[in-house]
Amino acid sequence: MKAIVYHQYGGPEVLEYVDLPTPEPTENEVLVQIGASGLNPVDTYFRSGVRPVPSFPHIPHFDLAGSVVKVGANVTKWKVGDRVWATNIQGTAAEYQVVTEDKLFSLPDHMSFAEGAAVAMAFMTAHLALFARGKLSSDETVLIYGASGAVGQASVQLAKLVGATVIATAGNEEKAQVAKEAGAEHVILYRSEDIVKRVNEITSNTGVPLILDMSLSDNIERNFEMIKNRGRIVTIGSPNNNTPTLPWRLLNAKNASLQGILLFNAEPDEIQAAGEEIAKGLADKKLKAHIGAEFSLAEASTGHAALAEKKYNGSIVFIP
Missing domain, CATH: 3.90.180.10 (Medium-chain alcohol dehydrogenases, catalytic domain)
Known part of the structure; x- marks a missing residue:
């Protein structure tokens, strides 16, 4: 071969x-x-x-x-x-x-097989982050960074599938359109808009109960400004700095949790459950x-x- x-x-x-x-x-x-x-x-x-x-x-x-x-x-x-x-x-x-x-x-x-391969790690990681770690429910709002990327776009679709409200970030109008087509109700252009200010406007200053972060070192302090009391922050990566400083006082002040997700070490039962739900969403043409x-x-x-x-x-x- x-x-x-x-x-x-x-x-x-x-x-x-x-x-x-x-x-x-x-x-x-x-x-x-x-x-x-x-x-x-x-x-x-x-x-x-x-x-x-x-x-x-x-x-x-x-x-x-x-x-x-x-x-x-x-x-x-x-x-x-x-x-x-x-x-x-x-x-x-x-x-x-x-x-x-x-x-x-x-x-x-x-x-197609190409579509199947594109779904695999992106949707599995997104599902584990949203539900196994983030415990997202249908009546909640989630902030998803990088919503035009593979994991981000998958996260938007999966969050919408359960009825949650999605606030997404994007770097430009083209990427914002990708996030909107995936189902995001609100898209923040982070290069020209203040993310914290916009999230506070959208949530009437209550903050969000769940944040999915693709680059923790870039966002960690603003996350604690936006997270709701007892909220959950799930980090999928920190590519620019693998050892960011944790502002522990801010985490404690919000009674918040900070969790990571790594697909390679996920529990088999979590992967099995997530995969079956993703497969059903694909079969029902609710995920793409x-x-x-x-x-x-x-x-x-x-x-x-x-x-x-x-x-x-x-x-x-x-x-x-």
Whole structure:
């Protein structure tokens, strides 16, 4: 099979398009012919060495959508021909991958494999952040930073699916439109508007009970100005500074909580429950993928460079 590998840490140029043996499923696994592999920011952290990989050569990416082509003897949930998607699967930048049956979710016929791969990590992370950590309910308002990005846009859709009110932030009018199309009632252009002032106006100075933050170090102090008493702040990342200073006094003053979310360490039952709800939303056409660009698998270096340069709104996917 064809696959992407890298033999050392580095930039997009270390990615190689190679031939590898096709894996064989064990008794509890299925073999998936990958129709699309999704790219996420975390993939660049592993490729560059910010996070270590187990060994070299290493096949990148964690998201896939495709068709089941072989099943192990003990597999009962899936059969050959089933269309599936999955996330948190090591090594999906390839034509085939083996997956344990419990990590796969159904992909409806109306969705392409590219759309399935674009949904995977973004929607799973968003769902865990909103509900497993944030405990969002239908009568609440949530502030979602970076709502035109893959996780942000997914968060808006999922929040609207349960009936919550969404305040979103965006960097420009084009990105604001993405957030509005996803369902956000209010969009704050953070480059030209004061986020705290606008949130106070929208909430009549009561603040928001939940904040989803994509860059904690940039927003941590203003978050404590906007969070409602006993509110919850869930941070999905802090790319500009991994060790931001925590203003503990402000956290205590609001009786608030600050929580993180990392998909790789999430509990299996949380992932299973979230995946089933996402799959139902996709099947009912209430959730949709947000694709920024598609590349062939052989163009992996180009796609990784595009992600680093923030060329596209939405997910980048690769087609084997």
